Amino acid sequence: MSEKNLVLYMKPSCPYCRRVMSYMEKSHIELPERDISRDPSAREELVRVGGKGQVPCLFIDGEPLYESADIIGYLAAHEA
Numbered sequence: 001m002s003e004k005n006l007v008l009y010m011k012p013s014c015p016y017c018r019r020v021m022s023y024m025e026k027s028h029i030e031l032p033e034r035d036i037s038r039d040p041s042a043r044e045e046l047v048r049v050g051g052k053g054q055v056p057c058l059f060i061d062g063e064p065l066y067e068s069a070d071i072i073g074y075l076a077a078h079e080a
Helices: 015-026 040-050 068-077
Strands: 006-010 033-035 057-060 063-066
Touching (some): 015 068, 033 040, 040 057, 040 063
Parallel strands (some): 006 033
Antiparallel strands (some): 057 063
């Protein structure tokens, strides 16, 4: 994975989040994850920085990327 600062905002009950996490598991990609369903500060940060509470959201150097297909595409394109 690249040297960018990456953080995945997610919640386990979200099917789109599970799709991203499944791809990460199959591809042996490990990223910091923030579970907005268990961590109110994570949800607050997601809304404050990203402008909305939608998950999954991958922050790339502080910039939000939404939509599971776009996140998987980004991860696939930036695998080492």
